Amino acid sequence: MDLHVIGPLATPAERAAVDVVLGPAESGWRGGGRDPGTDGHVARGGHEARGRRDLLLPALHALQDRVGQITQPGLNYVCRRLSVPPAEAYGVATFYALFATKSRPPAVAHVCDDIACRLAGAEQVCADLTRSLGPAGEPARDGTLSWLRSPCLGACELAPAAMLTVAGEAPLRQTIAPIDAAGVIGRLEQAAAFPKAGPGATRAMAPSAATGAPGASGAPGIEAHREAARASVPQAGEPQLQLLRRVGLVDPTSLDDYLANRGYQALEAALAMGPEAVIQEVTESGLVGRGGAAFPTGRKWAAVAAQPAQPHYVVCNADESEPGTFSNRVLMELDPFAVVESMTIAGFATGASKGYLYIRGEYPLAEARIRHAIDAARANGYLGASVTGSPFAFEIEVRRGAGAYICGEETALFESIEGKRGEPRNKPPFPVEVGLFGKPTAVNNVETLVNVLGIVGAGPGGGKRFAEVGSGISTGPKLFCLSGSVGRPGVYEVPFGTTLRQLLELGQGVPGGRQIRAILLGGAAGMFVGADALDTPLTFEGTRAIGATLGSGVVMVFDESADMVGALRRIAAFFRDESCGQCVPCRVGTVRQEELLARLADRVEVRSREQELTLLGEIAQTMRDASICGLGQTASFAIESALRQPELVAL
Ligand SMILES: Cc1cc2nc3c(=O)[nH]c(=O)nc-3n(C[C@H](O)[C@H](O)[C@H](O)COP(=O)(O)O)c2cc1C
Ligand code: SF4
Ligand code: FES
Numbered sequence: 001m002d003l004h005v006i007g008p009l010a011t012p013a014e015r016a017a018v019d020v021v022l023g024p025a026e027s028g029w030r031g032g033g034r035d036p037g038t039d040g041h042v043a044r045g046g047h048e049a050r051g052r053r054d055l056l057l058p059a060l061h062a063l064q065d066r067v068g069q070i071t072q073p074g075l076n077y078v079c080r081r082l083s084v085p086p087a088e089a090y091g092v093a094t095f096y097a098l099f100a101t102k103s104r105p106p107a108v109a110h111v112c113d114d115i116a117c118r119l120a121g122a123e124q125v126c127a128d129l130t131r132s133l134g135p136a137g138e139p140a141r142d143g144t145l146s147w148l149r150s151p152c153l154g155a156c157e158l159a160p161a162a163m164l165t166v167a168g169e170a171p172l173r174q175t176i177a178p179i180d181a182a183g184v185i186g187r188l189e190q191a192a193a194f195p196k197a198g199p200g201a202t203r204a205m206a207p208s209a210a211t212g213a214p215g216a217s218g219a220p221g222i223e224a225h226r227e228a229a230r231a232s233v234p235q236a237g238e239p240q241l242q243l244l245r246r247v248g249l250v251d252p253t254s255l256d257d258y259l260a261n262r263g264y265q266a267l268e269a270a271l272a273m274g275p276e277a278v279i280q281e282v283t284e285s286g287l288v289g290r291g292g293a294a295f296p297t298g299r300k301w302a303a304v305a306a307q308p309a310q311p312h313y314v315v316c317n318a319d320e321s322e323p324g325t326f327s328n329r330v331l332m333e334l335d336p337f338a339v340v341e342s343m344t345i346a347g348f349a350t351g352a353s354k355g356y357l358y359i360r361g362e363y364p365l366a367e368a369r370i371r372h373a374i375d376a377a378r379a380n381g382y383l384g385a386s387v388t389g390s391p392f393a394f395e396i397e398v399r400r401g402a403g404a405y406i407c408g409e410e411t412a413l414f415e416s417i418e419g420k421r422g423e424p425r426n427k428p429p430f431p432v433e434v435g436l437f438g439k440p441t442a443v444n445n446v447e448t449l450v451n452v453l454g455i456v457g458a459g460p461g462g463g464k465r466f467a468e469v470g471s472g473i474s475t476g477p478k479l480f481c482l483s484g485s486v487g488r489p490g491v492y493e494v495p496f497g498t499t500l501r502q503l504l505e506l507g508q509g510v511p512g513g514r515q516i517r518a519i520l521l522g523g524a525a526g527m528f529v530g531a532d533a534l535d536t537p538l539t540f541e542g543t544r545a546i547g548a549t550l551g552s553g554v555v556m557v558f559d560e561s562a563d564m565v566g567a568l569r570r571i572a573a574f575f576r577d578e579s580c581g582q583c584v585p586c587r588v589g590t591v592r593q594e595e596l597l598a599r600l601a602d603r604v605e606v607r608s609r610e611q612e613l614t615l616l617g618e619i620a621q622t623m624r625d626a627s628i629c630g631l632g633q634t635a636s637f638a639i640e641s642a643l644r645q646p647e648l649v650a651l
Contacts, residue, residue, distance in 0.1 A: 010077035013169075017066035018074070021058045022081050031080035049083040054437075056082060056419030060093055061361075061400055068108075068167030069100040084419075095421040095580075097150075097403030098165070098361045105139045106167040107192040109147040109184045110362075114323045114574065115520070115567050116156035116483040116556055120178065123566075125160055128181030145188050151405065151574055152323035153177075153362045156483040156556075157232050157490045163362055166191045173364035222251050225334065232330050234488045234507070242454050242477045243447065244493045247334040252369055255376040258337040264382060266457030270345045271390050278349040278456055279305060284463030285455045286475035291317055291408070291445030292525070292552050292630070294473070294540050297452070300442055303432035304350040307440035314346045314355040315417075315436055315443040318370075319401055319408035321360055322523035323574060324554035327479040327491045328446035332359070332366035335450075336373035340396060342449035344377075344387060345456055347394045350442045355396045358413050361403055371398055405578040409629050410435075410443045412580065423582045424629035445552075447479055470496030474539035478553060482507045485514065485559035494538070501534040503555060514559040518648040522551025524571045525634035527641040528648055548641070564649040565601050568639050572597050575635040586632025589623040593636055600651045609651075613643060 010018075019025065025032030056078065063074045070093045079086045093099045111129065113122045126136070129147050133140035136149050153175060155161040161177035162184050172191050176183070229236040229248030236248030250257040258264070270278045283298025304312055316339065320328040332339055343355045359367050374396050377383045385393045399417050401407050407416045411425035414436045435441025454476075455462045467475045474496035480503055483489045487508025494503060500519065510516055516531040527548040529536070536542050543550050558564060572594035581587045596616050599606060607615070620636035627633050642649045 008073045010071075010073040011067075013066055014063055014071065014074040015077055017062040018059050018078055018081060021062045022052070022055060025081060031077050046083050049081065052082055053084060053419040054417055056084060056089060056092060057096075057399065057402060057416065060089075060096075060099055061402065064099050064402075065167055065171035066169070068106040068165075069102065069104050075101075082419075092419065092421055095404065096361075096401075099402055105143050105146040107145045107188050108165050109145075109188050110150035110153070110163045110165065111136075111147055111179075111184065112151070112153045112155075112159070112161045112163075113149045113570070114152035114156075115524070115570055116152065116324055117160040118566060118570060119484050119556075119558065119562060120159035122160040125162075125179060125181050125184070129184065132181060132185060141189075144192055145185075147184070147188075150362075151577070152321065152325075154320055154326045154329045154360070156324055156326055156481065159483065159489075163364070164188060164191050173361075175362070175364060225251055229334055232326070232490050233334070233492075234490045235492060241493050243331070243450050243479060244335075244491065246338065247330070250335070252334050252336050253372055255337060255373075255380055255382075258335075262457065263337055264341055264388075266453040267341050267344055267348075267382070267388070269459050270348055270456050271388065271392065273456075273460065275305060275349045275351065277460070278345065281455055281460070281463035282349070282452060285451075285466035286463075286473065287448065287451050287455065287466065288473060288475075288540070289445055290447035290451070290478070290552065292322070292522075294550075297444065297448055300432060300444070301346065301350050304352070304440045304442040307433060309433075309440055311354065311439055312350050312352040313436045313439055313441040314343055314350060314352045315410075315413065315441055316343050316355065316357040316446060316449060317408060317410065317413060317443055318357055318359040318363070318366070318446050319405075319413060320363070320446070320552075321405040321408050322525060322552050322554065323571075324483055324520065324523045324556045325481050325552045326483075327481050327553060329363050329366050330491045331446055331450055331479075332363065332370050336366075336369040337377065338450050338453060339370060339446055340373045340377050341382070342452045343396055344383065344394050345452055346442055346444065346449060348387075348392055350440075352442070353393045353395065355394065356399055356417055356436065357396055358399045358401060358407070358417060360401045360407075367398065367400060374398065404580075405574075406580045406629075406631055409631065412629070413443070414441070421580070423580045424631075426628060447553075451476055471537070471539055472541045474541065478538070478550075480538065480553045480555050482555050482557075484520075484557040485510050485516075485562065486557050487511050496539045497537045497542070499534065500529075500536050500538060500555070503538060504534070504557065510557060510559050514561060516557060517560045517562055518558045518564065518642065518645075520554060520556040520558070520567075520638065522549040523554040523556075524574050524638055525549075525630070526551040526554060527637055528645065529641075530645055530648055549637070564642065565651060568642055568649060568651075569594070569597055569601060571638050575631065579631060579635070583626070583628045583632065585623045585626040586628075586635065589619050589627075589632065590635050592619050593623075593639065597639065597651075616640065616643070 059078045063070050153161045155177045158177035162179045164174045166172040226248050279301050287297045288294040404422045406412045407422040409424045412422040416422040431441045455466045480492050518528045576590040576594045579586045579590045623632045
């Protein structure tokens with residue numbers, strides 16, 4: 001693919017959409033009208049345009065939202081505006097699942113067929129949609145609608161789930177759950193017929209929970225917030241909660257409500273104690289990252305603060321794409337100011353004046369709430385050149401992902417913000433030295449950051465008090481995402497050390513008197529355990545002792561009626577699809593793993609079962625030892641763990 005400057009050219013709608021992000025084109029060289037007086041024969045502004053490469057993804061989103069796909073003329077226009085070679089930009093556009101580079105109807109339902117939704121009947125929904133609309137990916141209803149299968153949409157507690165995207169002057173993204181096929185089609189038709197709300201507007205709707213009624217993105221009123229909280233956080237309102245203490249009690253769109261509920265007390269304490277003392281408290285708290293790698297947060301912040309290179313950056317990792325994980329979404333939807341405040345404290349401690357929040361494209365409501373919180377914080381002096389009147393300056397920019405699990409890996413996330421394919425970097429150097437834009441960067445998960453409010457907000461000694469909760473290296477409260485065959489799925493906050501059995505009891509156990517077949521701990525990159533693991537304490541050490549992992553806090557229950565083979569095949573397909581393809585062991589290994597599982601499941605005998613299992617072990621070992629990043633290294637964990645326990649899955 002190359003520039004085709006003699007046409008076809010981008011339509012006025014495409015150009016206008018891109019210009020909203022990039023500003024008007026300044027010269028003929030940059031895709032604007034040619035002015036012989038100023039343009040002459042000398043190209044100006046190329047260096048400056050290339051310096052804005054990080055706006056490539058926002059510009060591609062603008063095209064996708066406006067016309068429902070990234071056409072070649074539209075891509076050419078973006079390339080001229082940013083001085084990016086078209087082949088490279090095409091490589092970026094095709095990397096992300098939510099960007100379409102081929103013609104597609106404007107209204108699309110992305111229907112989750114991942115593991116939790118499968119347990120809740122997603123395959124039936126897909127079969128019904130196929131009957132009514134035709135196969136996934138095909139245009140239906142005179143080319144106005146289509147549907148696609150999607151990996152986990154991060155709404156597993158309300159499963160089965162779907163996300164609607166409708167391109168146009170007033171583009172729409174909307175998550176709906178629980179769904180059935182008739183509901184999806186009805187909402188698609190209704191969404192496609194929405195009145196125009198003006199260019200650039202993105203309406204987001206709350207997961208509709210049991211009612212099916214769309215919650216508006218604006219300020220739906222405290223009762224609607226409470227209802228959303230009850231649907232996703234069964235403990236909402238309970239007095240012992242720390243991380244979820246405001247959920248369901250405050251209006252997440254109200255800064256006043258936040259302030260009235262201990263909001264911004266932690267920032268005030270941080271500014272009073274100074275950056276070193278903040279890092280000291282966080283270090284003494286023993287807080288480790290909740291994004292999966294369990295790295296000590298205090299050490300990470302101290303390392304960034306000590307770097308002589310400037311500027312420093314803070315990045316909030318809100319990509320949350322691990323199947324079965326939704327706690328970050330719930331925090332952002334129902335207590336967004338807490339995320340903004342904790343990022344500000346991270347910036348203060350690490351000497352950063354700029355933060356980025358990278359949120360997955362499948363979280364429209366969370367994104368709307370976070371953007372609103374940032375605007376309100378800025379308007380009231382909690383962000384900007386002088387945070388609460390102090391000499392500390394801090395700004396936050398939101399970047400939307402576009403459907404790529406790998407972009408949760410911290411260095412792939414940097415690449416994505418920089419406007420590239422989300423391909424992980426080799427480490428070292430680590431992000432604390434060479435991170436976003438090559439500068440020292442503290443990257444933290446949403447839940448990790450929100451923990452900091454309790455530590456710093458408690459003032460001097462807050463770190464030590466935090467460390468008294470939990471055990472060993474697992475200190476403080478922890479959010480678990482409970483889904484699958486449980487009476488009350490949702491986000492639960494418990495102290496580290498709570499047993500699996502106790503957590504399941506909080507979630508009202510397996511319904512209908514059925515028995516537990518297996519429990520998936522840590523998500524697709526985690527492990528399956530059996531009912532014999534119910535007394536395991538949920539700590540990093542406790543799960544490690546039984547050969548499992550806590551990962552990002554997924555606890556997904558499969559009862560005796562669950563299709564375990566189908567779940568394993570879905571996990572294998574997930575990794576095959578999400579591998580960035582950069583390194584051979586993962587790119588080839590994930591394909592071979594899926595093929596092997598298919599042979600076992602379909603009883604295709606190429607070699608004996610024992611030989612197949614040996615081969616699977618070798619593939620897994622190669623991926624573990626020779627992959628660049630955690631995706632390849634963990635891609636066989638869940639599958640291997642299940643096959644090691646024939647009582648969990650008969651294959
Ligand atoms: C394939 C892959 C996906 C990841 N996805 C996420 C994610 O969605 N959210 C997250 O916080 N961390 C994710 N991580 C971990 C990040 O690389 C990083 O460790 C984390 O953001 C650091 O923040 P923390 O120390 O607060 O946990 C992922 C890692 C890998 C290898
Ligand atoms: S392990 Fe997989 S996802 Fe990670 S860099 Fe290699 S190919 Fe990409
Ligand atoms: S939303 Fe479907 S599996 Fe998570």
